[in-house]
Amino acid sequence: MKNIPSIQRTTTQPKDLVALRQAYQGWSNTPDPLTRLTRRLSTTLSLETQLGILAEEMGSIIPFDALSYRHQIARRDFVYATGMGGPHRCEYRLGLEGVCYGTLTLNRRHKFSDEELQGVEMIISAAICPLRNACQFIAIEQAALTDALTSIPNKRALDEHLQRASLLAERHAEEYSLILCDLDHFKEVNDQHGHVVGDHLLRLTAGALETAIRNSDSVYRFGGEEFAILLPHTGEQEARDVADRVRSAVANLRIDCGGTELSVTISCGVARYMPPEGAEQWITRADEALYRAKDQGRNCTRVFATIR
Numbered sequence: 001m002k003n004i005p006s007i008q009r010t011t012t013q014p015k016d017l018v019a020l021r022q023a024y025q026g027w028s029n030t031p032d033p034l035t036r037l038t039r040r041l042s043t044t045l046s047l048e049t050q051l052g053i054l055a056e057e058m059g060s061i062i063p064f065d066a067l068s069y070r071h072q073i074a075r076r077d078f079v080y081a082t083g084m085g086g087p088h089r090c091e092y093r094l095g096l097e098g099v100c101y102g103t104l105t106l107n108r109r110h111k112f113s114d115e116e117l118q119g120v121e122m123i124i125s126a127a128i129c130p131l132r133n134a135c136q137f138i139a140i141e142q143a144a145l146t147d148a149l150t151s152i153p154n155k156r157a158l159d160e161h162l163q164r165a166s167l168l169a170e171r172h173a174e175e176y177s178l179i180l181c182d183l184d185h186f187k188e189v190n191d192q193h194g195h196v197v198g199d200h201l202l203r204l205t206a207g208a209l210e211t212a213i214r215n216s217d218s219v220y221r222f223g224g225e226e227f228a229i230l231l232p233h234t235g236e237q238e239a240r241d242v243a244d245r246v247r248s249a250v251a252n253l254r255i256d257c258g259g260t261e262l263s264v265t266i267s268c269g270v271a272r273y274m275p276p277e278g279a280e281q282w283i284t285r286a287d288e289a290l291y292r293a294k295d296q297g298r299n300c301t302r303v304f305a306t307i308r
């Protein structure tokens with residue numbers, strides 16, 4: 001027969017198996033602190049868990065009073081700290097192949113000796129690759145939850161947060177409201193001024209929405225020209241006030257289109273979470289309220305009214 005590769009059977013050499021068994025026993029029972037550290041670090045991609053392991057293994061060799069780590073990953077500050085400080089400090093910028101993966105600081109009441117500092121550096125060298133992997137994992141997770149055009153959380157992030165909000169609302173009898181906002185006649189902006197201006201307007205709108213809300217609220221890009229705002233501890237009336245504030249923030253935006261100034265409006269639909277409905281039904285009710293706002297003239301807010 002043609003085109004069938006011949007498979008050559010190889011036999012395992014008993015001596016290889018013996019060597020493997022010995023290596024495994026050495027590896028699993030190793031008292032070598034660097035092997036133990038890297039083995040433990042390789043079991044997780046959680047940066048927080050890795051830093052806990054690093055602090056434990058470091059502390060068993062070089063005692064310290066406090067260890068802290070700081071890094072900005074995907075526009076967010078990641079901070080880890082354990083123990084209470086001391087006046088003596090050694091600080092390391094963790095770099096690999098020209099990329100920084102955070103700053104590690106150790107504090108102690110007594111000065112670090114040169115031998116101890118060398119020890120810290122050896123431990124960091126062994127830990128840097130797993131730490132880099134954990135940082136990259138956070139960045140990838142963040143990217144999957146972020147809208148590439150506006151850099152605000154995307155629909156996937158909204159779905160996750162709505163699920164959590166509906167659970168919390170039921171467990172703690174807390175009020176949550178959702179606003180869906182949709183730019184009015186956005187197609188005309190694209191048609192008349194082009195997609196570059198349309199994209200710019202979407203970015204400006206995301207910024208205006210973020211500025212118009214409280215720190216505890218969050219904005220998401222829900223779809224093309226549609227945004228969502230999740231408001232914890234907020235009832236219908238308060239949510240309507242926020243929606244009106246958002247509308248006026250968007251109406252105040254101005255885009256210079258080479259001599260002419262472009263301005264836009266946005267319509268908003270509000271729905272308070274009604275247990276025990278799920279996230280999907282909650283969105284559907286906010287969408288119904290938005291549909292009414294569009295249908296009744298745009299640039300207005302409509303609330304899916306509930307009876308308490």
Ligand SMILES: Nc1nc2c(ncn2[C@@H]2O[C@H](COP(=O)(O)OP(=O)(O)OP(=O)(O)O)[C@@H](O)[C@H]2O)c(=O)[nH]1
Pocket residue numbers: 149182183184185186187188190194195196197198199202223224225294298
């Ligand atoms: N520039 C740009 N346009 C987008 C993007 N996503 C969706 N759109 C456009 O947004 C427009 C939405 O149009 P419609 O759904 O008709 O809505 P509208 O023109 O805003 O009308 P109303 O919502 O009824 O007021 C379409 O032309 C899409 O192509 C994007 O990322 N960038």
